[in-house]
Amino acid sequence: QVQLVESGGGLVQAGGSLRLSCAASGIIFSINTMAWYRQGPGKQRELVGYITSGGGTNYADSVKGRFTISRDNAKNTVYLQMNSLKPEDTAVYYCRLGTMTNYWGQGTQVTVSS
DSSP: EEEEEEEEOOEEEEEEEEEEEEESSSSSSSGGGEEEEEEEETTTOOOEEETTTOOOOOOTTTTTTTTTEEGGGGTTTEEEEOOOGGGOOEHHHEEEEEETTTTTTOOOOEEEEE
């Protein structure tokens, strides 16, 4: 049974940083691409970025240079380091197994105040 559990969300001022974690179980974590998505208020869910099994990363233009995705295969965990946060980054952040599966975490709220 696949489980993805996010943590690390919270309230932060603009310009601040947060690190989200997503712990995975029920999969062979190291061979899978892992992705982060977000859904802001009144918006559609969008891809933030992903990391491949080999460690390659890809990011949405809106977060390039500010967000970094990394993984620790020994801990079955993927991370989203968010720096220089802006109010428009306010959203529920979700991790997902790959970019095509129906396996999602429950989400964690990130609120950036101006």
